[in-house]
Amino acid sequence: MxxxxxxxxxxxxxxxxxxxxxxxxxxxxxxxxxxxxxxxxxxxxxxxxxxxxxxxxxxxxxxxxxxxxxxxxxxxxxxxxxxxxxxxxxxxxxxxxxxxxxxxxxxxxxxxxxxxxxxxxxxxxRFDQGYQEMRKALVSGDHGYATLVHCRHRNPSVPENYTTRNMIDDTAIHEIDVCRYLLGEEIVKVRIDTPRSTSHRFEHLADPLVLVARTESGVLIDDEVNVNIGFGYSIECELVMEQGTIRLGDQNKTVVRDGAGNRNAICGSHIDRFHxxxxxxxxxxxxxxxxxxxxxxxAWDGYAATAVVEAALESLDNDGREVDVTLIEKPAFYN
Structure with missing residues (x-):
């Protein structure tokens, strides 16, 4: 067919x-x-x-x-x-x-x-080999349970019509979902921290931001969203467990070694990185x-991510106050 x-x-x-x-x-x-x-x-x-x-x-x-x-x-x-x-x-x-x-x-x-x-x-x-291996490492139980997840979402630049809201509902939403996938539980609290802004941004944009969240069991997630970093599209994630950590590897398997040092190529966009x-x-x-x-x-995963986004946007509009994530009761249809 x-x-x-x-x-x-x-x-x-x-x-x-x-x-x-x-x-x-x-x-x-x-x-x-x-x-x-x-x-x-x-x-x-x-x-x-x-x-x-x-x-x-x-x-x-x-x-x-x-x-x-x-x-x-x-x-x-x-x-x-x-x-x-x-x-x-x-x-x-x-x-x-x-x-x-x-x-x-x-x-x-x-x-x-x-x-x-x-x-x-x-x-x-969820289909990226690195994230799948991180999930397997946690599910195996060999390193204990999760305590922290550190995420970094860095773009070389964004167009002028990209907004601070988009940093959460279009960019950080990826980390929101993948952390739910890795940990197998819902996010229940979220706040947005606003560090010193980069000069390499449009004036209307608050860049970078840090999304800080807690899950049902108390795992703490931090996600740096930095969309004018210049050097490339760089996605990082480290899962911290009781007796071990696992993090995404380099984007490319080949490394150039010369007088300038050891280095690997950096992807330019999400289409390259997640091909x-x-x-x-x-x-x-x-x-x-x-x-x-x-x-x-x-569809439940889509709804749950949107609920976290809405709470994060409320935090952004209220000087970084921590906001509870409110979810409807999960229908048995999605269990």
Whole structure:
């Protein structure tokens, strides 16, 4: 079976997904592309012999589309996610699942009404080999339980329309989810600390920030979000346990050694750094759709991450006050 995929969102992320599906992965092809910019949709669709639509609703209604990828802006995800679920189609939605608690809960309710899990959220770090090895080290119990997680999310730069809010809801959300994945428990408290800002930023931006969180068992998480670091895209994580630590390794296996010292190349973007993780995520999703099964993170994971983001934004607006993360009771559907 070849899974016929419809892509909603013909921007950079959507185009990267088309490239991986068409050139690197097996079992699927893109048969339709939708974007509010119809010319943009056509530019992606025509070389594939695919249809172009001016809205996600039109694409979802196409009977030829088996499954849907949503790669639009987070604030417009909810209507298309719900429409895909109501049409009985599997959907892989890039993070965030939604940007409000209300939209996230509406998505949960729609999926439960459909009676089966159809939504996978694009938290690709769960598929990164380094994070998977960290998770295995903790689950093994060989080093005791977790006490701390240190995270660093550093971008070379960001565009002028990127906001301080985006540092949390678009950037730190990755660490929020991957820490939930590593630790297997929910985050219950969060605050935002604001150190001295870098001069290499737009005036409207508070950069860097540090997100500090606590989990149900008391594990302390700190996440430095630093989006104008200049030298490259650098993701770091160290999991501290009672009798050992484990951290992500270097981005590349080769090291240059010369008169300038020992050094390895630094990735320039998340697409470079997590290329293999993206491929693993999408290949597993395609194979699961073939079998009529769900795989990957769930709509609950998307909702829980959004709840932490909302609490963090409240902290940011209140001078770094610690804020409790409020979650609805987890439906048995997601256990």
């Amino acid at each position: 070849t899974v016929k995929i419809g892509l909603i969102g013909a921007g950079g992320m959507g185009r990267a997904h088309v490239e991986r599906i068409e050139q690197e992965l097996a079992g699927a092809r893109v048969v339709a592309v939708a974007d509010l910019n119809l010319d943009g949709a056509r530019a992606v669709a025509e070389p594939l012999g695919a249809k172009a639509y001016g809205s996600g609703a039109e694409l979802i209604a196409d009977p030829e589309v088996d499954a849907v990828i949503i790669a639009t802006f987070g604030k417009v995800h909810a209507p298309d996610v719900i429409a895909a679920v109501q049409a009985g189609k599997y959907v892989l939605c890039e993070k965030p699942l939604a940007t409000t608690i209300e939209d996230s809960i509406a998505i949960l309710e729609a999926e439960q009404a459909a009676g089966r899990k159809l939504i996978t959220v694009g938290f690709m770090r 293999d993780a993206f491929n693993q995520e999408f290949q597993q999703w395609i194979r699961a759709v073939e079998r009529g099964e769900h795989t990957g993170s769930t």
